């Protein structure tokens with residue numbers, strides 16, 4: 001029995017993974033990652049780092065973040081507690097969907113994972129208090145390669161469902177699209193870093 005179904009989104013390379021828990025009278029067991037079953041998404045990449053975050057307040061926005069090549073990464077983002085509005089923005093300059101974004105609600109209850117490839121920025125807003133996210137990363141954290149876009153950029157006009165209550169100082173200072181140096185973002189046919 002397949003533990004996952006994979007659903008392409010309207011943006012090429014960006015996929016939604018529906019996880020299928022196996023339930024019984026005790027609760028359930030679900031696979032969060034599987035090299036074999038997610039081969040079509042992961043390809044030759046390897047999971048290099050796993051991060052877990054807790055966000056206390058509903059309305060908080062984190063992002064929009066990415067790492068420049070050669071540290072560009074695929075992220076598999078899952079919500080294990082609460083619910084978030086999760087957004088990926090296509091920054092691949094040769095992509096037909098360049099600068100378009102896609103959003104999904106990820107929650108502990110809907111068992112969905114967003115698989116965000118290299119060349120995208122990622123961010124989310126918490127829709128409930130005490131949200132926990134699990135990230136699988138295919139590249140190690142490289143502070144020097146980190147960059148981002150301002151989540152409140154009117155040019156992106158992301159419809160955050162709640163009033164934005166909290167952001168980090170770093171995120172507030174992130175550039176608007178008009179000031180972002182996109183020269184170094186990934187092209188759709190670039191090879192992953194690993």
Ligand SMILES: Cc1cn([C@H]2C[C@H](O)[C@@H](COP(=O)(O)OP(=O)(O)O[C@H]3O[C@@H](C)C(=O)[C@@H](O)[C@H]3O)O2)c(=O)[nH]c1=O
Nearest residue numbers: 051053062063064065066075122123124135141168170
């Ligand atoms: C991402 C990361 C941060 N850190 C440190 C840096 C800082 O001191 C502290 C908190 O980091 P940040 O403020 O960047 O955390 P946060 O704003 O939650 O960053 C995350 O945002 C979402 C939207 C993503 O997509 C993630 O990949 C990641 O960039 O943790 C690590 O040590 N390792 C890591 O992998």
